[in-house]
Amino acid sequence: MWLSFQIALQFLTIIPVSYASASDQQLGRSLVFYPVIGLIIGLILSGLISVLPVSYSLLSAALLLTAWVLLTGGLHIDGLADSADAWLGGIGNKQRTLEIMKDPAAGPIAVVVLTLSLLIKLALVEIVISSGETSALIWSIILARTAMPLLFLTTDYVRPNGIGAVLKQCLPVKQVKWMLLITTVIALFCLGFTPLLLGLIVFLLHRYTMEHRLDGFTGDTAGAMVELLEISFLLFLILF
Template sequence: MSGLRPFLIALQFLTRLPVRLESPPDGAALGRSLLFYPLVGLGLGLTLAMLAELLAETGGWLPAAIVLTVWVVLTGALHLDGLADSADAWVGGLGDQERTLAIMKDPRSGPVAVVVVVLVLLLKIAALEQVIARQDWTALVLAPVLGRAAPLLLFLTMPYVRPGGLGSELARHLPCRGGIAVLSATFAGTLAAAGIRGFWPLLATAALFFWLRLSMIRRIGGTTGDTAGATIELIECAVLVGFALAGA
């Protein structure tokens, strides 16, 4: 069970599946759990792809709407919450680090947060409609995989700027060599699965990630749980939209 513990922690944190741990996780297990984020994304992607395949013959927008609803339910809208908090903070922070971090801690969502979340969900459902109509299950599987590889890359290459709490424990105990190995395997598998047709969508997704990372460095000097969640949502959206446009 001890070997499975980091995976179960990742599953508990990233999904709303009924995972129960016998005792609270220690710092080392929390850090290792980051290594399993892409694997959790793979399980989520395969689940969504199987559901989409079952619904594909229905046609129209209904399969996309059902798949997106299940996607949000399985993840508990956790990352959408991070996206909303980050959107409010980036606009309301007025370029100031402390003000930006303070707004991210506010549980209330302003109009900017609502608009950004709605736009991302609209883009996702529109892209899903195209992906499902073409039965492009590779794109649907890769979106959650790359989305959950993103926070691992953030934690490997950026400081966590909030002292204390869960995020700081993740960052402090993340095994760097293991993280690099997991990311290398994830990206190699992604390139093999996507093939030539995935070159431009994946290149655009990589460009978005590095733009987001640069924006975080300039604004707050690192990452937080909210910005990691926002990155997951935006990378998922970019993968789906990129593959939808590539196949148009």
């Protein structure tokens, strides 16, 4: 289990981790630790908030957002950019959509979507810093990553190979279900019902678009989902 934790930490952050090798089963079990990695990311960012100047909240928000992107290696932002390009360029054509997502070049729609998403995040982070509600930031990161195992549990992976295919094939169903149950119960106790319900609606809408367009999901659309859920949960937790 320790190795599976290390795999999750290496995949979701830039924190240096070294291990000799891992089996497909250990890769699959890494999904169980995604909420824990979200907690680690959230605690690191909340620690940074404590040393940033509140009187310059916009500057502090920009620095924190930069640290957030760097800490996660821009993984989910990249998925959002690729998905944005593919959704526009591959309208009505599943294969074309998949091909565009594999293209490393970013088109205009990707730039626009990334700019807007980062601007919204910047505004939300500034509110967190000004209000001192760091728990909203931590929980938004945890819950967005909790949605990844849920997606693997409930949705087909459309590409025939790659790490996503391995994770789907070796998913520890029972352990993931227990993890989802425990995380949900703790979140309900800490946050209440409304933010979780609204977050679930965003998840289901995103899942529906993936099913409708691709008959499943890819690594890019999963990354886009995390990015959108981070924004959604942070917004809901600030509002409610």
